[in-house]
Amino acid sequence: MRKLLIIGIGAGDPDFITVQAVKALATVDVFFMLEKGAAKDAMVETAPRALPAPRQAVAIASVEAPSPPRERRPADYDACVDDLNRAKQETFERLIADELGEGQVGAILAWGDPSLYDSTIRNIEAIAERLGLAYEVIPGISAVQALAARHRNHAQYRRPAGRDHHRRRLAEGWPAGIDSVVVMLDGEDTWRRFADQDIDIWWGAYLGTPQEILIAGRLKDVSDEIHRVRTAARERNGWIMDTYLMRRR
Numbered sequence: 640m641r642k643l644l645i646i647g648i649g650a651g652d653p654d655f656i657t658v659q660a661v662k663a664l665a666t667v668d669v670f671f672m673l674e675k676g677a678a679k680d681a682m683v684e685t686a687p688r689a690l691p692a693p694r695q696a697v698a699i700a701s702v703e704a705p706s707p708p709r710e711r712r713p714a715d716y717d718a719c720v721d722d723l724n725r726a727k728q729e730t731f732e733r734l735i736a737d738e739l740g741e742g743q744v745g746a747i748l749a750w751g752d753p754s755l756y757d758s759t760i761r762n763i764e765a766i767a768e769r770l771g772l773a774y775e776v777i778p779g780i781s782a783v784q785a786l787a788a789r790h791r792n793h794a795q796y797r798r799p800a801g802r803d804h805h806r807r808r809l810a811e812g813w814p815a816g817i818d819s820v821v822v823m824l825d826g827e828d829t830w831r832r833f834a835d836q837d838i839d840i841w842w843g844a845y846l847g848t849p850q851e852i853l854i855a856g857r858l859k860d861v862s863d864e865i866h867r868v869r870t871a872a873r874e875r876n877g878w879i880m881d882t883y884l885m886r887r888r
């Protein structure tokens with residue numbers, strides 16, 4: 640039987656890759672990649688760095704998925720995501736059928752932890768039966784954990800209801816009854832909507848990588864700075880991944 644591992648490679652730093660993931664990476668015959676451009680390149684560089692030297696030169700089969708539409712109005716969002724995932728499923732199905740031999744182990748790498756805002760598990764679940772594919776998930780250190788560690792946060796993460804929040808929902812307004820909000824996947828600087836309120840922010844980009852940037856403070860004091868730094872960094876690197884925690888005072 641062919642086997643596929645969905646491996647969380649942590650948020651940036653190869654040292655965030657768990658021992659379980661290193662052991663799993665060492666068994667892989669073929670890697671399947673659907674990340675794009677510079678973000679894909681960063682991923683391809685991160686995972687092999689955690690492997691023992693002879694395995695670092697591993698050949699990585701790489702393919703690019705169709706890009707999601709840039710303008711995503713909330714009303715279209717779910718349909719866009721479904722379309723994108725269908726395209727990814729077709730690509731994965733073709734690739735795995737063509738490239739993964741009987742008895743071989745394939746792997747798909749996911750930034751952070753594969754269970755958090757990542758469609759890989761869902762996409763593989765949709766095609767596994769047709770392919771006669773067994774699959775396993777290896778957890779990783781997510782960007783939320785990396786952000787908390789870098790800013791040495793603690794109490795903000797105690798309330799389960801306030802743990803994480805999609806940028807899309809935050810754009811509809813601050814969630815009722817919640818003091819702390821963690822935001823991922825924000826391409827629209829949504830924190831700026833709350834800059835007139837009494838809120839603290841802990842922001843981190845490229846966490847765990849050599850490009851890491853951290854900014855923290857009262858939102859009204861640092862909102863413009865984060866916007867400026869984020870815009871410049873995105874231009875300079877050609878991509879950005881950032882996560883932030885906001886907490887009402």
Ligand SMILES: C[S@@+](CC[C@H](N)C(=O)[O-])C[C@H]1O[C@@H](n2cnc3c(N)ncnc32)[C@H](O)[C@@H]1O
Pocket residue numbers: 650651749750751752753754755756757780781782783822823824825843844845846847848880881882
């Ligand atoms: C599709 S989600 C994947 C999250 C990932 N599965 C995790 O557990 O961290 C991508 C978002 O994760 C966040 N992210 C991932 N890696 C990051 C990093 N190294 N630094 C800052 N944010 C990161 C960003 O908010 C980015 O938009």
